[in-house]
């Protein structure tokens with residue numbers, strides 16, 4: 001009886017972990033909170049630092065206004 005409960009608990013834990021790892025809201029939210037619009041990011045192309053407010057994100061990479069136009 002106790003063994004059954006332990007197996008259930010372990011199985012439940014792994015199911016929880018499996019879904020927990022897949023849900024982006026658990027792992028990503030603290031990181032996203034840190035990035036406010038005044039955070040400086042480096043342009044992928046020219047290395048200029050631009051604020052998140054001003055940068056352009058293309059395929060997950062940051063570009064300054066100039067490089068994004070090209």
Ligand SMILES: [Zn+2]
Pocket residue numbers: 043044045046047048063064065066067068
């Ligand atoms: Zn640039």
